[in-house]
Every structure is written in structure tokens, then in C-alpha cells.
Amino acid sequence: MVKKKYSHLNNIIKYHLLWVIYLYLNLTWINKVFSKKINVSNENEFKNAFNSNNSEIVLLSSFSLNKKYILNSLLTNNIKISGQTNNITLNFDNEQNGFIFNSIENIEINNLKFIGNINFENCKKVTIKSVEFNGLINGNNSDISFYKIKYYNTQNIISMYGIYLNNAHLKINESSFYGSKPISNYIIFSTNETGINVNINNTSSEMTINNSYFSGEYISGIIKVNVQSIINIQKSDFVNGYSTDNGSILNVINSSILINNCTIMNNYSDKSGGSFYLEDNHSFTISNSLISNSTADLDGGAFYILDGTRHVDIPPEDYNHKLINITVNNMSNMYSYSEFGENYRCGKKVTCAVLAAANSSQLYVEDFNLNDAYVYSKEGFIIYLYEYSNNFDENSLNNNQGLKGVVFGMKLTNIIQMSDRISSLFWVMDSGYLSLNK
Numbered sequence: 001m002v003k004k005k006y007s008h009l010n011n012i013i014k015y016h017l018l019w020v021i022y023l024y025l026n027l028t029w030i031n032k033v034f035s036k037k038i039n040v041s042n043e044n045e046f047k048n049a050f051n052s053n054n055s056e057i058v059l060l061s062s063f064s065l066n067k068k069y070i071l072n073s074l075l076t077n078n079i080k081i082s083g084q085t086n087n088i089t090l091n092f093d094n095e096q097n098g099f100i101f102n103s104i105e106n107i108e109i110n111n112l113k114f115i116g117n118i119n120f121e122n123c124k125k126v127t128i129k130s131v132e133f134n135g136l137i138n139g140n141n142s143d144i145s146f147y148k149i150k151y152y153n154t155q156n157i158i159s160m161y162g163i164y165l166n167n168a169h170l171k172i173n174e175s176s177f178y179g180s181k182p183i184s185n186y187i188i189f190s191t192n193e194t195g196i197n198v199n200i201n202n203t204s205s206e207m208t209i210n211n212s213y214f215s216g217e218y219i220s221g222i223i224k225v226n227v228q229s230i231i232n233i234q235k236s237d238f239v240n241g242y243s244t245d246n247g248s249i250l251n252v253i254n255s256s257i258l259i260n261n262c263t264i265m266n267n268y269s270d271k272s273g274g275s276f277y278l279e280d281n282h283s284f285t286i287s288n289s290l291i292s293n294s295t296a297d298l299d300g301g302a303f304y305i306l307d308g309t310r311h312v313d314i315p316p317e318d319y320n321h322k323l324i325n326i327t328v329n330n331m332s333n334m335y336s337y338s339e340f341g342e343n344y345r346c347g348k349k350v351t352c353a354v355l356a357a358a359n360s361s362q363l364y365v366e367d368f369n370l371n372d373a374y375v376y377s378k379e380g381f382i383i384y385l386y387e388y389s390n391n392f393d394e395n396s397l398n399n400n401q402g403l404k405g406v407v408f409g410m411k412l413t414n415i416i417q418m419s420d421r422i423s424s425l426f427w428v429m430d431s432g433y434l435s436l437n438k
Contacts, residue, residue, distance in 0.1 A: 039084075056080040059112060062089040065097070072102040079104060083112030086130060092116030095155045098135065101126075120144065120168075139168040146171070151187075152178040161189035162220075167227070169206045176213040179220025185245065187220055192227035205229040209236050216241035216248060216267070224251040231257045238275070241267040246304065247277025254279075259286040269296045273304030280306065299356065305334055336365045344373035346381075353384035353427075355405070360387070362404045371413045380427025381417060383407070387431045403432035410436060 037056045038049040042063050049057045050069055053076050071079060079101075081090070090112055092098055098117030101107055106125050109118075113132040120126050120142040129147035134154055137144075144165070153162045162183045163170075168190065177187050190205060205227050214222045214237065221243035225231065231252065241248035248267040250257075257278070267275045274294035278284050284305070294302040334357075346352035352375055357363040363383075375381050387403045405428075417424055428434050 050079075051075060057082070059083045059088045059090060062087075062091070064091045064093050065116070066093045068097045068100065070100040070102070071104065073104060077105040079106075080108040080110075081112075082108070082110045086111050087113070089113040089115065092135075095135070095157065137163045138166075139164070139170070140166045141168065143169040144171070145173075146175045147173045149175045150178075151175070153180050153182045155182045158182055158184050160185040161187070161224075163188045165190040165205075167192045167194065167205060170208070172207075172209045172212050174211045177215070177222070179216035179218075179222070179241075181219055183220040185221055186224040186243070186251070187214065187216070188223045190223075190225045190227055190229060207231045209233045212236045214238045214241075214249070216243075218242050218266075218268075221245065221247070221251065222249040225255055226253050227255075229255040231255055233257075233259045233262060235261045237263045237265075238267070239263070239265045241275070243268075244270045245277075246271045247273040247275065249275045251277045252279070252281060254281060256282045257284045257286075260288055262286075262289045264289060264291045264294065266293045267295070272296055272298040273300040274302055276300075276303045276305075278303070278305045334361070334363050336363075336368070338367045339365065340369045340371075342371040344370070344375065346373075346375040353380050354382055356380075356384040356386075357403060357405055357432075358386050360403055362406075364406050365410075366408045368407060368410045369413075370411075370415065373414070374416045374418075376418045379429070380425065381415075382410075382412070382425045383434065384427045384429075385432040385434060386427075386429040405432070405434045406437070407435065408437045 036052065037058060038045075038052065039058050039060050040046045040049050041060045043065050046057065046059075046063070046065065047069075049055050050071065055076070057080065059082070083090075088111075092115060095116070098119065100119045100121065101123055102121040104123045107120070107123055108127045108129075109131055110127070110129045111131070113134070115134045117136040117138070119138040119140070121140050123139075123142040126139070126142055126144040127147070128145070128149055130149070132150045134152055136153060136155070136159055137151075151162065153159070159182055162177075162179075165188070170188070170190070179187055190207060192205065205225075207223075207225065207229055209232070211234070216222055216239075218240050219242055222238055222241045224245070224247075229252075238249040243251070245251060246269060248269045249264060251273070264275050269275075269277070271277075274296040275291060276284075277300070291302050296304065336355075341354065344352075344354070354370065355363060355365060363385075370382070373381070383405050385403055385405050415425070426434060426436075
């Protein structure tokens with residue numbers, strides 16, 4: 001009986017011993033595969049580390065790379081490149097060279113200054129954090145996150161965009177981006193070259209921006225999106241944008257856009273939409289944001305909204321020195337709440353309107369306040385409605401269709417109108433409906 005009891009105890013000890021050995025071997029294997037840290041100080045050491053499996057490469061000093069480096073999933077699924085300190089620089093001698101990552105599961109680059117280009121092809125998770133980045137980024141069918149980065153481009157070669165995204169997700173947190181002469185159009189461009197709007201994670205394109213700063217430096221536009229996307233921008237600044245296209249800070253089509261608690265200042269477009277150009281979007285909502293000194297050569301000093309925008313909510317804003325402020329065109333609907341503007345100036349050679357609607361669009365404004373304006377407007381400074389098409393039907397107004405402007409609650413203070421036309425504050429051209437209510 002005693003012998004049998006001790007035999008059972010021995011079996012328990014053997015079982016636990018085998019379990020400990022099993023855990024040890026597994027932990028050793030995991031450490032070998034996923035935590036293989038390699039310190040490097042020159043290109044030769046970096047080359048060997050880059051081609052090893054599942055490496056974490058730590059740069060102990062600054063150095064240059066003289067060729068292009070390509071990594072694909074046949075070699076590894078995980079790679080991390082970081083500087084031992086944040087003043088270390090990894091530089092590609094030839095500005096056309098850089099990294100190409102193809103079908104890598106996890107990529108992390110952090111704590112260094114990077115000069116060169118990076119292409120991400122079909123990469124599931126890309127994280128760039130605490131990096132000063134000088135060069136071009138191309139993301140194709142990849143998920144990319146920026147955290148505490150500073151981005152700019154000083155290359156000699158001119159590129160249309162600094163960051164080019166094809167069917168990709170982008171998350172930006174606590175980062176700053178700057179335009180420059182080498183970026184001829186926009187800092188960030190998101191598109192879909194295939195027409196299939198599903199990326200590697202089987203979801204449609206998304207762009208999320210939080211607590212970040214964007215400056216076009218009076219040279220570049222900031223963001224252009226021509227693929228169906230969900231765009232969410234919170235607590236960020238967009239300043240000094242310049243675009244030869246429409247919309248200097250945001251040129252977007254076919255998307256849903258939410259902007260909250262942002263500052264938008266000193267932006268200019270050669271065409272329409274000084275700050276925003278919005279075409280055929282599903283929704284656009286902006287709230288608790290400051291907009292100042294936004295100008296367009298054509299329509300929409302701040303906003304130009306075209307085709308089928310379902311809803312626009314524009315609470316407290318400061319409009320300053322611009323031409324047509326908000327223009328909705330071609331069957332768009334816009335709703336504006338608690339709009340405030342002041343210090344408006346407009347000269348003799350341009351047509352200015354704070355609110356303009358055209359071609360069967362509908363404009364609804366509630367709680368509108370405008371202070372201190374000095375203008376020579378000839379065709380409706382406050383509201384300008386114009387219908388270029390000849391098929392206007394009065395019955396369409398009863399069916400909630402057709403060109404329409406409706407205002408509930410308007411306060412105008414110190415508006416100095418220099419034009420000699422009687423209807424210079426409110427103007428309806430050809431056909432349309434205008435209603436002013438207390």
C-alpha cells in the first residue's frame with residue numbers, strides 16, 4: 001500500500017518536471033524567434049541583421065546605407081528597427097533608395113532620424129513612432145500608424161505627394177507634418193488604384209488623426225482623398241496650406257468626414273474651396289472649430305461643397321479676409337448651426353458672399369451672426385442664390401427640392417456695404433427660394 005502511494009507521488013513529480021521542461025523549451029524558442037536583438041554600428045552589421053529572421057535591430061550610432069534594402073515574408077514576419085538614442089540618424093546616400101517591405105506581419109521603426117524612402121506592400125501592421133522622417137512614404141494595401149513623428153521632405157526630386165497611400169489605413173497621433181518645395185501637390189494622398197475598396201484587413205479605407213499639427217508652409221496642400229473613406233480628425237491644427245488644386249487642407253470625395261475641435265488658419269487655393277473641397281461625400285460634420293483667413297480664387301473661400309453632401313454641421317467659426325465663404329453646388333444639402341464671423345473685408349474687383357448656393361442645392365442656416373464687415377459686394381454679400389440650369393420648377397420647392405436658402409435667426413452688426421445696388425445683401429438670380437425667419 002505504501003509502495004503504491006509513493007509510486008503515484010513519483011508520477012506527479014515526473015509530470016510536473018516534464019511540464020517545466022516543456023515551458024522552458026517554449027519560452028526559449030519564443031525568445032529566440034521574437035526577441036532576437038542585434039546591435040549594429042555600420043552598414044555591414046546592419047545588412048547581416050536585416051537579413052536574419054525576426055530581428056530587432058538596434059542602432060548604436062549614426063551611419064549611411066548605400067543601396068536599397070528589400071525584405072519579404074520568406075525571410076521574416078516581424079522586424080523592429082530602433083535607435084539606442086533619439087539622436088541617431090539612419091541615412092540612405094541615394095535619395096531614390098530606401099526600404100521595401102513586402103507582406104510583413106509586423107514592422108516597427110522608432111526612436112531615430114530617418115532620411116530616405118519606405119515602401120510598405122501588403123503589410124498588416126506598421127508602426128512608426130518617435131521618428132523624424134525626411135523622405136517619401138508609400139503604403140500599398142497596408143495599415144500604418146504614426147505616433148509622435150515629425151515628417152517633411154527635402155529631396156531634390158519633385159514628388160506630387162509626400163505620403164502616398166493606396167487602399168490603406170492611416171492613424172496619426174501627436175505628430176507634425178510640413179510641406180516643402182519637393183511636395184508639389186499634397187503632403188498626404190489616399191487613393192485606390194484597383195477600385196476594390198477592401199484592404200489587407202478586409203475593411204474599407206480609414207484615416208484617423210488626433211492631436212496633430214499640419215503646415216503646408218505656404219507651398220503644399222495637406223490632405224487629398226479620392227477613395228471612399230471614413231475620416232475622423234480631432235484636436236488638430238491645419239495651417240498655411242496652399243494648393244494649385246481645389247481645397248488646400250482637405251480635398252475629399254465619396255467619404256464620411258468628422259472634424260472636431262480643430263484650428264484651420266491661413267489657407268489658400270488657386271481654384272475652389274480655400275480650405276475644404278468636398279465632392280459627392282456621404283456626410284461632412286465639423287464642430288467646435290476655428291476657421292480664419294481662408295481664401296479661394298474661385299468659389300468657396302472656406303468651403304466648396306459639390307454634389308450630394310447629406311449633412312454639414314458648422315458650429316462656431318471665425319471667418320476672416322476671404323471671398324465666397326461657403327458654397328454649395330449641384331444638388332448638395334448643407335445645414336449650418338451657430339455660425340459666427342467677424343472682421344470681413346472684400347474689395348471692388350471680386351464677388352463676395354458669405355453663403356452661396358447654386359443649381360438645385362439647399363442651404364439651411366440656424367443662428368447666424370456676422371460682425372464688422374466692409375465690402376463692395378455686387379451680387380448678394382450675405383446670401384447669394386443662383387440657378388444656372390433652366391429647368392427650375394416652382395412645385396419642386398413644395399417637394400423639398402430645387403434651389404433654396406432658409407435662415408432661422410440672423411444678427412448682423414456693423415455691416416458697411418459700399419455697393420450702390422439695392423439688393424446687395426441678399427441676391428436670388430434667375431430662380432430660387434429664400435426665406436429669412438426670426
